[in-house]
């Protein structure tokens with residue numbers, strides 16, 4: 001498979017770039033022309049430098065010119081849009097430009113490549129499980145309706161889904177909407193591009209006001225290491241191609257689903273793994289869904305909060321609600337191979353806890369049998 005990929009420098013894109021060669025997937029990264037203050041793309045991804053095209057998802061056809069479009073039409077199988085404005089406390093205008101227009105423009109790119117090539121070209125959109133807003137319980141992989149609890153970020157991801165559903169017609173490129181769970185670093189190395197998303201919990205651990213964390217009883221934390229998410233995403237893209245054409249957009253939850261640990265289990269596992277890593281402990285205080293949602297969206301109206309704190313407070317709803325993302329549709333696409341990270345792995349990655357030291361066998365051979 002050959003993919004035109006945006007967002008390669010992000011958390012998920014980096015993992016896709018790492019895993020693509022071993023899956024036999026070739027990437028054409030679409031990179032912004034100017035990325036002030038960031039490591040130049042050629043230095044960060046030397047093996048992809050020659051294949052790169054330049055563009056911006058906010059522009060029509062992502063700013064791709066005739067030459068690029070003709071070259072891409074030759075052999076690209078899918079357009080995969082992982083670019084996003086992921087600032088939970090970002091401005092509605094910026095979120096709309098990148099997340100909604102970016103999706104719409106991306107679908108136009110897929111249409112254009114399909115038209116020029118006469119081959120089927122799929123379109124894949126990274127959405128978010130948080131698009132569900134304040135919905136609780138079991139959540140199906142189906143379109144969602146209006147929800148008054150959505151934040152500006154969640155609303156922009158929802159509008160993008162709706163826009164794609166609206167755009168899709170008979171004969172148009174197949175669409176995969178992949179609702180991504182919270183991402184942690186690589187499951188083997190812990191490498192992470194940013195300490196955003198749920199890492200904010202670990203970053204704020206020692207400063208939580210009152211040492212309390214309000215959450216529903218049974219609240220779950222749906223989170224995946226980025227490499228597991230990337231591998232499953234590539235499997236799903238291959239599955240979309242294998243099983244198409246699809247008359248409707250296919251929606252999947254790229255998440256831990258029913259295997260997501262409860263918040264309590266995640267925290268207690270972390271403490272059991274490394275009791276000395278936590279100077280202070282926090283108390284989980286039972287709260288209703290309404291309280292968690294309200295607090296995470298409105299505290300900034302009463303407290304002077306920095307952007308970092310606003311992001312952290314919004315994150316409360318991502319660890320404090322009791323809901324389960326269903327994965328049946330994802331399982332169909334990937335032939336049953338669903339990501340199932342252990343709670344221990346997630347706790348280690350989230351709090352950066354060291355691997356347990358294997359005890360060394362003492363010189364006394366009589367004692368060493370107790371350590372086997």
Ligand SMILES: NC(=O)c1ccc[n+]([C@@H]2O[C@H](COP(=O)([O-])OP(=O)(O)OC[C@H]3O[C@@H](n4cnc5c(N)ncnc54)[C@H](OP(=O)(O)O)[C@@H]3O)[C@@H](O)[C@H]2O)c1
Pocket residue numbers: 006007008009010011012013030031032035038055056057058081082083084085086098126127128129130179180181182183184193194197198
């Ligand atoms: N990480 C999570 O926990 C999580 C959870 C749920 C859903 N998601 C979704 O998954 C996707 C990937 O997330 P991520 O965490 O990998 O994001 P990220 O680390 O914040 O990276 C964002 C990527 O988008 C690119 N980008 C931003 N604006 C762009 C534009 N106008 N044109 C072209 N590229 C642009 C950035 O490129 P530059 O390097 O040029 O800035 C970067 O590669 C997003 O759609 C996000 O909403 C992520």
